[in-house]
Every structure is written in structure tokens, then in C-alpha cells.
Amino acid sequence: LDEHDEALQEERSPTWHARDVLLERCRRWSVPCTLVSPVPTVTAVWAARAQSGGAASSSLAGRWPIIDIIDRNDVEPWRRRQLSSPVIAALRDHSKRVLCVLNTPGRSRLLACRSCAALIRCIPCGATVAQRGDDSLHCVRCGAQRPAVCQSCSSTALANVRPGVSRLAEELTAAAARPVLSITAETDELPDGDVYVGTEAALHRVSGVDRVAFLDFDTELLAPRYRAGEQAMTLLMRAARMVGPRERGGRVLVETRLPDHPVLRAAVLADPARFISSELGTRRLLGLPPFAGLAKLTGSSVAEATSQLGATDRVQLAPDGDALLVRAADWETLADVLGGLPRSTTLRIAIDPPR
Ligand SMILES: [Zn+2]
Numbered sequence: 001l002d003e004h005d006e007a008l009q010e011e012r013s014p015t016w017h018a019r020d021v022l023l024e025r026c027r028r029w030s031v032p033c034t035l036v037s038p039v040p041t042v043t044a045v046w047a048a049r050a051q052s053g054g055a056a057s058s059s060l061a062g063r064w065p066i067i068d069i070i071d072r073n074d075v076e077p078w079r080r081r082q083l084s085s086p087v088i089a090a091l092r093d094h095s096k097r098v099l100c101v102l103n104t105p106g107r108s109r110l111l112a113c114r115s116c117a118a119l120i121r122c123i124p125c126g127a128t129v130a131q132r133g134d135d136s137l138h139c140v141r142c143g144a145q146r147p148a149v150c151q152s153c154s155s156t157a158l159a160n161v162r163p164g165v166s167r168l169a170e171e172l173t174a175a176a177a178r179p180v181l182s183i184t185a186e187t188d189e190l191p192d193g194d195v196y197v198g199t200e201a202a203l204h205r206v207s208g209v210d211r212v213a214f215l216d217f218d219t220e221l222l223a224p225r226y227r228a229g230e231q232a233m234t235l236l237m238r239a240a241r242m243v244g245p246r247e248r249g250g251r252v253l254v255e256t257r258l259p260d261h262p263v264l265r266a267a268v269l270a271d272p273a274r275f276i277s278s279e280l281g282t283r284r285l286l287g288l289p290p291f292a293g294l295a296k297l298t299g300s301s302v303a304e305a306t307s308q309l310g311a312t313d314r315v316q317l318a319p320d321g322d323a324l325l326v327r328a329a330d331w332e333t334l335a336d337v338l339g340g341l342p343r344s345t346t347l348r349i350a351i352d353p354p355r
């Protein structure tokens with residue numbers, strides 16, 4: 001149940017995912033396997049198609065809240081962030097309990113074009129890109145590299161997007177005209193109140209709210225991880241469960257510069273399958289799981305592993321900071337090649353890394 005839940009993947013190496021273990025056991029025993037989720041992962045849908053010819057789906061429409069997409073393209077991305085009027089209206093409505101979700105400070109690294117205000121993205125895969133010392137743009141999701149030029153207008157003047165989290169907290173208090181309680185990973189006891197602000201972890205902590213507002217959803221949508229889209233969909237799902245269906249007034253607000261992103265289109269239509277279909281196509285083209293095997297190597301022995309793995313052409317290597325991404329045509333090849341590395345406590349291997 002809830003196949004999309006990241007808690008089903010073991011955090012310790014070798015990072016088993018309960019779904020994959022279950023699928024393999026069922027295959028060996030020749031018994032049917034049923035995976036249930038309101039927002040199944042691409043892997044689950046692909047497995048269902050491979051084994052039984054398809055995924056059954058029932059409409060979420062009756063159980064889904066209203067998803068308000070608030071297009072923030074009216075504000076230049078490098079200016080100080082301001083709350084949108086729908087969010088301010090939600091905060092001012094004192095009959096409603098509100099949770100505002102913000103990313104962890106420092107995790108968001110977005111670049112924007114100073115000339116046309118587009119967010120700078122990887123051309124093959126659409127993720128956010130990082131600017132390197134030599135001024136090239138680099139994507140850690142798919143490894144693509146290109147000169148630091150806007151993909152929309154070819155301008156070379158790029159600016160950092162300023163999330164301004166601390167100012168935003170002050171602004172929330174001013175807009176709400178009631179106390180705004182912040183929740184962090186260190187918050188033990190949940191303070192009693194009607195307006196909360198916190199990272200996505202708050203979606204597991206708070207209950208009984210009427211509104212969830214995502215204030216920087218683009219950093220989720222464009223996160224440099226190949227599963228960013230389905231993880232973003234999972235966040236919307238959690239928020240949807242929290243506020244309840246539209247008949248009972250449930251409403252989720254999403255501030256974004258990407259109102260036409262497939263995740264948001266699917267969410268508005270209460271139809272996650274729409275997103276999964278487009279995502280399956282993208283993954284196939286880019287050679288990402290489930291159409292390839294992927295592992296992330298970390299630890300102090302990465303350099304040695306890199307030189308050893310460099311000797312075979314059965315895997316592709318892509319450095320990601322201090323880590324190394326290893327990709328093979330399938331899981332068997334990946335396991336075979338990684339199995340040839342010397343066992344070491346200074347090398348951590350995460351198979352199909354969630355983050
Ligand atoms: Zn531009």
C-alpha cells in the first residue's frame with residue numbers, strides 16, 4: 001500500500017526498495033502482486049505493464065482537493081520574493097488553518113535569465129542546472145553540459161533566484177495578522193496554532209489543516225534528481241490527503257513559474273496517470289530507470305572506484321560533486337560490475353538513489 005512512499009526504501013546500503021523485493025519474490029513464486037497507490041511511481045506502472053499488461057486506475061476526482069496553480073511569472077525571479085494574493089487571502093481567513101511549505105534554505109539553487117526571466121533549465125531533461133567555475137552549465141540529473149546561455153533567448157546574463165526564506169517568514173506573519181509557527185526537523189512538540197510554516201517534513205507532522213500552500217514548488221519540480229517529478233507529485237498527494245476533498249472545501253495552493261509542467265497539469269486534473277505516461281517517455285529517451293540501472297557511490301573510496309570502473313565500457317560514469325553516478329543498460333549488468341569492486345567500509349553504494 002502507498003507504493004510511492006519513500007519510506008519503503010531502505011536508507012542503509014544496499015538501499016532495497018520493498019516494492020522491488022516484493023516484485024521479485026512474486027516472480028519467483030509465480031504469484032500475483034498488487035501495488036496500490038494514489039500516485040504510483042513510474043517503476044510500478046512500468047512493472048505492471050510488463051507483467052500483466054497494464055495498470056488499473058480509478059479516478060481520484062471525488063477525493064481530490066482543488067489545486068490552485070498560482071502563476072508567478074509576473075515577478076522577476078531575482079527580485080525579493082513576495083507572497084501572492086491568493087496565499088495572502090488564505091492567511092487572512094482566520095476560519096482556516098494553513099500550512100505553508102518552503103524548501104530547506106540552501107537546498108534551492110535556481111538560475112534565471114536576466115533578459116527574458118525564464119528559469120534556466122537543462123535542455124534534454126528539464127532539470128535545474130548548476131553553473132560551474134568555467135561558466136558552463138551542468139546538469140546532475142542527466143549529465144548534460146552546455147555554455148551558460150539562456151535556453152529561451154540566448155542571453156548570457158544569468159542571475160541567481162533569491163528565495164529569501166527569512167524575510168518570507170516575517171512577511172507571512174504580517175500578512176496573516178496571527179501567529180505563524182515554524183516547524184523544523186528539530187521541533188519535538190508541535191506548537192498549538194492555526195498557521196504553520198515548515199519544510200516538506202511538516203507535511204508528516206501537522207494535521208487538520210484546511211489549506212496547504214507550496215511557496216517554492218519549482219525547486220521541487222526542477223530538482224536535479226531524475227525522480228523529481230514523481231517526488232513533487234507525492235508532495236501534492238500528501239497535501240491533498242491533509243486538506244481533504246474539494247466537497248469538504250479542501251484546497252492546495254501552488255506558487256510556480258511553470259504552470260504548464262506535466263506534474264501540475266496532472267494534479268489540476270486529478271489524474272496522476274497523465275504525468276506518468278509522459279514521464280515514462282522521458283525516462284526511456286534519457287536512459288534512466290526503469291529503463292537502465294543507476295547507482296550512486298559516495299565515501300572516501302570513490303576515486304579508486306572511479307578508476308576501476310573506468311576500465312570497463314559496460315557502465316557509464318558521471319561525477320556528481322564528491323559522488324559518482326554509475327549507469328548501466330540494466331540492473332543485472334550494474335550489479336555485476338559493482339560486485340567486482342573491493343568491499344570497503346569507505347564506499348557506500350546506493351542502488352536507485354532516492355535523492
Ligand atoms: Zn532568456
Ligand SMILES: [Zn+2]
Pocket residue numbers: 122123124125126127139140141142143144
Ligand atoms: Zn539534464
